[in-house]
Structure formats: structure tokens, C-alpha cells
Amino acid sequence: MNELLIYVPKMTNRVRYVFRLVMKGLLKIKYELTNDLDAFQSADQPKMMYGWKAHTDDIFFKANGLLFERGVHSLEYNAFDYKGNKAFFQVFDEESVVPFDIFSAIFFLVSRYEEYLPFVRDQHGRFAASLSMSSEWEILEKPVVNIWALEIKEIILKRYPDFVFPEKKFRFIPTYDIDSAWAFSQKGWLRNIGGFYKSLEMFQFKDVALRARVLLGKERDPFDTYDLQLSYQKKYNLHPIYFILFGMYGRYDKNINFRNGKFRRLVKWIADYAEVGIHPSYNTVNNPKLLKEEIKNLEDLLKTQITRSRQHFLRLNLPDTYQNLIENDIQDDYTMGYAALPGFRAGICDTYNFYDLELDVETKLRLHPFAVMDGTLRDYLQLTPGDAIDRIKKIMDEVKKVKGTFISLWHNESLSDAKRWKGWRRVYEALLEEATA
Incomplete structure (x- = not known):
């Protein structure tokens, strides 16, 4: 059966969103979420757990709680080195297949959680790149969400080698x-006169000549x-x-x-x-x-x-x-x-x-x-x-x-x-x- 059953202790909009993004959006697989532990334990199919504790010996991802909350709050990131990149929301549980809450980390990034927290805007009222955690942790040029999704894929394949993942293409x-x-073209006489004056004032005579040639139709x-x-x-x-x-x-x-x-x-x-x-x-x-x-x-x-x-x-x-x-x-x-x-x-x-x-x-x-x-x-x-x-x-x-x-x-x-x-x-x-x- 090529459908993954995922147990979560609590259904929230955040939980539904991030698993839909990872499983359906990035990995292109069928999955089902359940908070019925008995049904999960008795199911005979590929399955994994996300939550506070491992109830069985199935694949287990430890949660830090972000996906079960509402609202925006200051967070403890606990960034650390992980497989050549920085990861965050570190968890301490030997039964967890990864040492951080990978699903909360994905949600934090794609929801732009940090842009809802107080920050000093740049001259154009924007959230500056230098303020981002990704920039601070030097992972801005890495698509870490995609990288982590592929790690989740490998974890599933290790436990269920026959599970089929569709191939993606660049x-x-x-x-x-x-x-x-x-x-210069179509800007009207007032803007062009201003342009001529500005170029002359800055001794940019080549610009003056180019503007004139363009306006006279002699050059593109x-x-x-x-x-x-x-x-x-x-x-x-x-x-x-x-x-x-x-x-x-x-x-x-x-x-x-x-x-x-x-x-x-x-x-x-x-x-x-x-x-x-x-x-x-x-x-x-x-x-x-x-x-x-x-x-x-x-x-x-x-x-x-x-x-x-x-x-x-x-x-x-x-x-x-x-x-x-x-x-x-x-x-x-x-x-x-x-x-x-x-x-x-x-x-x-x-x-x-x-x-x-x-x-x-x-x-x-x-x-x-x-x-x-x-x-x-x-x-x-x-x-x-x-x-x-x-x-x-x-x-x-x-x-x-x-x-x-x-x-x-x-x-x-x-x-x-x-x-x-x-x-x-x-x-x-x-x-x-x-x-x-």
C-alpha cells in the first residue's frame, strides 16, 4: 500500500498545512493524518509518528510544540550544525530519527514567522535580508526546506524500501x-528636459548625445x-x-x-x-x-x-x-x-x-x-x-x-x-x- 499514515496527537491548521506541503507538495505522495492512536497502532501500512513521544517503534519525529500553538511568540531557536548546514529547534530524544523538530523548522521558514515579530524596517519599509535567521546561520543560499524534505524521504525509504516516490524534475x-x-523614449518633454539638464550638470556629455539621438529616432x-x-x-x-x-x-x-x-x-x-x-x-x-x-x-x-x-x-x-x-x-x-x-x-x-x-x-x-x-x-x-x-x-x-x-x-x-x-x-x-x- 503506497500511502503513508501519520499519527499526530493534535490536529491543528499548522499541522495540516506543513504535512500537506511536505508530503503532497514536495514529495508528491499520498498520506493520511490521524490522531486516533488505536487506529494507528492497528494499521498495517507504512506509517510514522510526529509528537511528544514515541508510542510504538515506528518512525518517530519529536515535536517542539510550535505546530500545536496559535499566535506568534518569541522563540528559542537552539541552532546547531547538522549535516553541513545549520538546523534549529533542537530536540533531545534518542527515539527521534532527527535531532530537531524538522516540521516546525520548515513551518517557521515558509510561514516567514520571524517577519511577524518586531523588527526595524529598512528605508523602503522592508524586512532586510541581514535580519533573517537564514542569513545569520549562512543557509540563505541553500533550499533547506527541500533538503530536509528529501531527508524525510530517505528516512521513509530506509524503513519501507518498496515505498514509491514520484520523480521530480528541475x-x-x-x-x-x-x-x-x-x-528616454515616451517620457515627455518635461522629463527629458530634466534629463538633459541633469546630465549636463554632471558633465555626462555622452548621455546627452545618446538621449538626443534616441529622441531624434537615430538610435534604439x-x-x-x-x-x-x-x-x-x-x-x-x-x-x-x-x-x-x-x-x-x-x-x-x-x-x-x-x-x-x-x-x-x-x-x-x-x-x-x-x-x-x-x-x-x-x-x-x-x-x-x-x-x-x-x-x-x-x-x-x-x-x-x-x-x-x-x-x-x-x-x-x-x-x-x-x-x-x-x-x-x-x-x-x-x-x-x-x-x-x-x-x-x-x-x-x-x-x-x-x-x-x-x-x-x-x-x-x-x-x-x-x-x-x-x-x-x-x-x-x-x-x-x-x-x-x-x-x-x-x-x-x-x-x-x-x-x-x-x-x-x-x-x-x-x-x-x-x-x-x-x-x-x-x-x-x-x-x-x-x-x-
Whole structure:
């Protein structure tokens, strides 16, 4: 019988969520949860226990209590070295097959528990990568949730060698944020005059000449890399997702006015070749009404429902941001990652459902964590193109080991191969080659 019976002493939303994530989501197996000890003991099938004590000699995972609680509290992490990485929520029970509460550790990471605790926000109101336990414990670039899921698989196979686990395959999803569709074109005379003045003030005469050539139609706008993106799509058989900043101009929102005809034609052209989602503007994180308007404006243009989203500047306040997205019928969000460091913000490299710790319920909103972003590598870490390629390959190798999903976040401007992005086109091409090899 290829179904795993799991005994837990108490049924909670957290218990149901984490076992559904691990068993169904990551390991792709059938399972059944029960809190009926007599039925568990008499069952003749593969089985395991999770709880306070081992009632039988079956596989036993010791619990620390987090999955049986409600609310958010300060926690004792008890981090320690385990098989080359840090683990936490250490338990002391010789009958436990692992020396830590592996299911609570998974829940802590994927629910982003630490982001519900008090913290000092960065200049954009975000939870900074440097504050994360994963960064402190140097496991941010390891998809430890996937690694631990595979350890659970091996433990089950050791006891039940005939248990069948479906094979997973590595997946790659390229994504693009269109924050500024063009560098100079379609920005209006006022913004371009300001641009000329700023360049002259800083003695950037080459920029002045380039802007003039673009505006006179004598040269392609440097941010106009859409034909190149389409060529990548065809060459590597990609299925990219675009997130369009479709709001009004502001201090942190520099895209073309969403009413601009050429910009609207560009968005419709992109939608002919790829999936399109909303890139909610900077202030939508505190303005649900504005979020609703931007989604509606994009839907009106494309004549289709918009169900995908990624926050501009990765501004994410838990759980409010996700609650607002859910209220606007967003089904998939791609914000889960850090601006300042690459890696796995939630410790996982597969899609999963958002768990709302405020309401203590699993939601239907699917989260798609990204692993690397061009701006992280170039602007925050200030890597050379060669070092960036090495860093990307190292992280992607970790995803390939666990047969997870590698999601990249790139921008049209970083493919320009000009100015500060000189040499970075080959970084992206190396990423594509490695991901599709």
C-alpha cells in the first residue's frame, strides 16, 4: 500500500498545512493524518509518528510544540550544525530519527514567522535580508526546506524500501520586471528636459548625445531590449512571466504613463508572447484602493483577468500585502525574495501556499520564491559579471540537487549592455544556458 499514515496527537491548521506541503507538495505522495492512536497502532501500512513521544517503534519525529500553538511568540531557536548546514529547534530524544523538530523548522521558514515579530524596517519599509535567521546561520543560499524534505524521504525509504516516490524534475522560470519601459523614449518633454539638464550638470556629455539621438529616432532606446528577450524565448524554449509597473509617475515609480499609446501597445505585444502580471507601484503596499485601480487598468487593457503579481521594490508587509492581493483575486505572487542578498527567503525553491499567521489559516495564494535578481548582484553585492555568473551557478546547482524550481528576476534595462550594465548581458545568457542545459 503506497500511502503513508501519520499519527499526530493534535490536529491543528499548522499541522495540516506543513504535512500537506511536505508530503503532497514536495514529495508528491499520498498520506493520511490521524490522531486516533488505536487506529494507528492497528494499521498495517507504512506509517510514522510526529509528537511528544514515541508510542510504538515506528518512525518517530519529536515535536517542539510550535505546530500545536496559535499566535506568534518569541522563540528559542537552539541552532546547531547538522549535516553541513545549520538546523534549529533542537530536540533531545534518542527515539527521534532527527535531532530537531524538522516540521516546525520548515513551518517557521515558509510561514516567514520571524517577519511577524518586531523588527526595524529598512528605508523602503522592508524586512532586510541581514535580519533573517537564514542569513545569520549562512543557509540563505541553500533550499533547506527541500533538503530536509528529501531527508524525510530517505528516512521513509530506509524503513519501507518498496515505498514509491514520484520523480521530480528541475524547472526554470524566467521573470522580468518592467519598471521603466524605455530610458528616454515616451517620457515627455518635461522629463527629458530634466534629463538633459541633469546630465549636463554632471558633465555626462555622452548621455546627452545618446538621449538626443534616441529622441531624434537615430538610435534604439537602450532599455528597448524586448526583441532580444523574444529571441531568448525562442532559442531556449522559455516561458517567461512579465510584471508590468502600470501606475502613475512617482518618486519610485519611473515607468511610462499607463495611458501612453506606445506603452500600451508594448504591453499588449508582450502579452502575445508571454504571461503578464501586475507590478504594483511603490505606494500600493499601504493603499489597497490604488492596488485595485492598477490591476483593473491592466485588465482593461489586456481584456483578461490578472492573477499574477510581484511587488515593486519587493515591498512586502506580512500579512497585509498578501491579504490585499487575495482580496483582489491575485492567485500567484512572485515577491518572495530579498533585494540585498540572493537565495531563498523562505528556505524553499518550490511554489507553495501562503499561510496567514495572523488568521492562522492556509490560503489559496500561491507563492513562487525567486532565487536571484540582477540588481542584487550588480548594485547590492557589486559583483563583476564573472563573479555574478559563478554565484548564480552555485545557487542553481543547489536547486538542481533537490530538483526544485529556479526563478530568476531580471529587468529590460540590465540587458542593455550599456553604462552600469556593461557586460551583464552575458551574465543573463550564462544563466539561461545553465538553466536549460
